[in-house]
Amino acid sequence: MGMQLRTSCCHIHQNSSLIPPSLRSISPAISSLINTHFVRNKALVLERRLGFNQTDGRSIISSKGRRRRAEHGVVASSSNVAAPAPFWDDWKPGKRPAAPSLSDVLWPSAGAFAAMAILGKLDQVLAPKGISMTIAPLGAVSAVLLATPSSPAARKYNMFMAQIGCAAIGVLAFSMFGPGWLARSIALAASIAFMIYTGATHPPAASLPILFIDGAKLHHLNFWFALFPSATGCFLLCLIQEMVLYLKNNFKF
Structure with a gap:
């Protein structure tokens, strides 16, 4: 030309x-x-x-x-544009920078054991009153706090905001619709909307409404369920998390 x-x-x-x-x-x-x-x-x-x-x-x-x-929608191709990842990449394990040390595995496991042991002892004390501290969502909270302490779900604001809000939503849904699939569906949908709106994403909290609606032994707590046993148990788990982080940072092997 x-x-x-x-x-x-x-x-x-x-x-x-x-x-x-x-x-x-x-x-x-x-x-x-x-x-x-x-x-x-x-x-x-x-x-x-x-x-x-x-x-x-x-x-x-x-x-x-x-x-x-x-x-006209004609865009020049660039070698810097990354190709979309294949669909099956999400099914592969993520890449880790290095294999975890023995202390990085042992201390969180020991913290989870201590958490469930303490909650179990509290159950024995509170058994005459018909109250239990060992609930399934606290097991998921232990995994988040001890295994992924730097994740957004482990932030204290996210955890307590979601735990209290979702538990209250479960109580409200049960009082309005009674037990059944409708109350569970509405409570779960409202809990997810609440976490997205407040920016407090904490996945274990989404199970609290279903736990309250299906757990007859928890119905007498009414709105106290928003603070006990979930929020109280989370406070105890936060103390154990601080101990585990201290041991991981100072006692490596």
Whole structure:
């Protein structure tokens, strides 16, 4: 394309019929100057229309051409754009920077054992009152706090906000719709909406409404269920988490 442009410009320069007759009647020097200026202007117009650079002759897309391509949805491919991951990548184990040490495995496991042992002892004390501290959601909370302490679900705000809010939603759904699939469905949907709206995403809390609706031994707690046993148990688990983190950071092996 660059050779064709230069050939066209030379043809214009050689063909004096393209210059107006009034300009050809002037002296040869001035006529030559006007001829050169005319050809250069003509070449500049052609270069701008075709999108060529006048300085080095390389063909580059002008800003107008890029704008036209963007308007018509034509986007130049780039090697920096990552290809979409295959569907089955989510089914593969994630990459870890290094294998965990023995202490990184032992201390969280020991903390989970201590948590369930303490909750079990509290159950023996509270058994005459018909109250149990060992509930399934606290097992999931232990896994979040001890195995992934830096995850968003392990943040104290997320945990307590979601635990209290979802437990209260479960009590409210049971009082309005009674036991059954409708109360469970509405309570779970409302709990997820509550966590998204407040920005307090804590997955173990989503099981609290279903636990209350299906657990007849918890119905007498009414709205106290929002604080006990879930929120109280989470406070105990937070203390155990601090002990585990201290042991992991100071006693490595």
